[in-house]
Amino acid sequence: MRNTYLPFGKPNFGPEEEAAVLRVLRSGWIGMGPETLKFEEELADHLQVPHVVTVSSCTAALFLSLLVSGVGQGDEVIVPSLTWCSTANAALYLGAKPVFCDLDPQTFCVTPQEILAKITPRTKAVIPVHYGGYPVDVEEIRKVLPREVVIVEDAAHAFGSRYFDGKRVGASGNLVCFSFYANKNLSTGEGGAIALFGQTEADRLRSLRQHGMPTHAWNRFVNPKGMVVPSICEVGYKMNYTDLQAALGRVQLARQPEFSQIRLGIAREYLSGLSEMGIQFQSGLDRSFHARHLIPVVFEEKHDRDAILGSLRERNIGASIHYAPLHRMPIYGHGDPLSLPQTDRIATKILTLPVSASMSPDDTRDVVRNVREVLGV
Numbered sequence: 415m416r417n418t419y420l421p422f423g424k425p426n427f428g429p430e431e432e433a434a435v436l437r438v439l440r441s442g443w444i445g446m447g448p449e450t451l452k453f454e455e456e457l458a459d460h461l462q463v464p465h466v467v468t469v470s471s472c473t474a475a476l477f478l479s480l481l482v483s484g485v486g487q488g489d490e491v492i493v494p495s496l497t498w499c500s501t502a503n504a505a506l507y508l509g510a511k512p513v514f515c516d517l518d519p520q521t522f523c524v525t526p527q528e529i530l531a532k533i534t535p536r537t538k539a540v541i542p543v544h545y546g547g548y549p550v551d552v553e554e555i556r557k558v559l560p561r562e563v564v565i566v567e568d569a570a571h572a573f574g575s576r577y578f579d580g581k582r583v584g585a586s587g588n589l590v591c592f593s594f595y596a597n598k599n600l601s602t603g604e605g606g607a608i609a610l611f612g613q614t615e616a617d618r619l620r621s622l623r624q625h626g627m628p629t630h631a632w633n634r635f636v637n638p639k640g641m642v643v644p645s646i647c648e649v650g651y652k653m654n655y656t657d658l659q660a661a662l663g664r665v666q667l668a669r670q671p672e673f674s675q676i677r678l679g680i681a682r683e684y685l686s687g688l689s690e691m692g693i694q695f696q697s698g699l700d701r702s703f704h705a706r707h708l709i710p711v712v713f714e715e716k717h718d719r720d721a722i723l724g725s726l727r728e729r730n731i732g733a734s735i736h737y738a739p740l741h742r743m744p745i746y747g748h749g750d751p752l753s754l755p756q757t758d759r760i761a762t763k764i765l766t767l768p769v770s771a772s773m774s775p776d777d778t779r780d781v782v783r784n785v786r787e788v789l790g791v
Contacts, residue, residue: 416730416780423597423707426673426771427662434661441657446624449657453664454607460667461584463609465616468655469623472570472593472606476504478622478653479589479608480539482615483564485510489538494524495741495757496764497543501568502740510538514741516754520697522710522764523550526558539564544572544583546696546736546766547599547705551578552586567591570606573599574674574705583705584609594659597770599673599707600666602659626650673771677706680769680778684709687782691791708736709769712760717789719763725788731781734766 438449450468457466469475485491487509493501495514502512515528522545529540540563542550549572552565559565567586569575570593575583584590594605610616621628626648666673681699689695694712698704713719726733739761741752768781 415728415784419730420732420768420773420777420780421597421770422732422734422766422768424770424772425596425601425603426669426676427601430665430669431662434665435658438657438661444658445656446654447657449660449664450655453655453660453667456664456667457607458609460670461582461609463585463611465610465613467608467610467616467619467623468660469606469608469619470653470655471500471604472568472591472595473500473504474623474651474653475591475593475606475608476500476541476566476568477507478619478651479566479591480504480508480510481622482618483539483566483589485538485564488536490534490536492529492532492537492540493740494543494545495739495754496522496545496737496761497568497740498570498737499740499743500570501541501543502746504541505539511536512740512746513537514739514746514752514754514757516756517545517760519756519760521548521550522546522696522760523548524555526551526554529555530558533558533560533563537563539566541566541568543568543570544575544705546708546710547571547575548696548698549575549577549583549703552588553577553579564589569593570595570598571707572705573707574670576703578703587611589615594663599677599705599771600663600670602662602666605655605659605663607655621647622650623653623655624650625652669771674705676771676773677769679775680773681706681709683775683778683782684711684767687779688785691786691789693785706769709767710736710764711767712763713765715763717763719765722785722788723765726784729784729788731784732768735764736766737761 454466489510491505505512515532565588567590572583590609592607594602626646627644692714
């Protein structure tokens with residue numbers, strides 16, 4: 415048993431992040447301003463996309479992306495069931511209906527076939543989730559969709575992932591939504607971003623994140639002609655990013671190669687120490703295209719997943735569950751029980767092992783040793 419608790423995901427902040435935040439604090443401008451704009455430029459360059467629009471969360475990114483895509487009352491949005499509730503709720507906020515689809519049992523991600531089975535005349539959008547950091551083949555999904563159906567990618571887990579053509583997740587040409595939450599591969603505590611190619615959409619997203627105004631507070635503050643009170647273009651929202659977050663983000667972006675190597679080492683240690691025990695790992699964990707935001711494993715039928723989770727936590731190993739399937743939750747009210755056999759099977763056996771750029775090799779070995787002891791091996 416460990417002497418200290420090992421969280422399933424912990425940000426890696428060091429002296430560079432501290433200095434960056436202090437620099438912004440001393441500047442006197444902590445809201446959205448020059449640091450945010452610079453972060454957006456650096457993200458766009460990193461992802462090789464024309465536009466990145468930062469927002470207050472990935473939930474906000476998903477909502478605004480569906481909004482600018484024309485999703486509204488009575489539309490249907492196809493989403494996986496094994497995901498965080500934000501993926502489905504983004505559709506509900508707009509009066510649309512989330513339609514849940516099943517997943518591939520090796521990747522834990524949606525497939526073109528499962529999506530195709532759910533398409534109706536009311537389908538307006540599809541939100542594939544790059545679960546755990548495994549990149550969904552969005553080009554194959556595009557091939558089965560009617561032209562008018564849009565793809566909005568939930569890449570909350572996928573900063574650092576690459577599509578199978580080598581491009582970074584974010585550079586598909588779709589609206590791609592990222593999360594910078596506390597445990598993410600690039601963490602700024604909270605926040606998110608949308609990567610996209612369209613100038614018109616990008617301009618509208620920038621307006622919608624700040625009450626529908628055509629300009630942001632920093633531009634008004636530094637306007638050489640004095641303060642100009644802007645007209646409101648349309649009903650917008652308070653979903654902007656801040657310079658304090660962006661200061662963290664710029665340092666975290668520069669440290670991604672370091673973080674990626676740490677996560678790869680953890681995945682390889684887990685695969686080496688646990689694969690022969692009948693534990694199924696997600697496909698591609700030791701491959702360059704996988705971001706390894708999560709390391710999910712599926713236990714055999716003979717194992718009691720919940721008992722294993724409890725035992726590991728008693729040993730100060732912060733294993734977790736990602737996620738309870740949404741199609742089984744009353745809030746989404748499908749009436750007759752929906753049959754998603756792969757999701758239902760995996761959801762009772764899946765568990766996520768700790769992984770973060772803050773973990774040491776000893777931490778990783780602790781996890782392997784305790785999992786083996788809990789399973790009696």
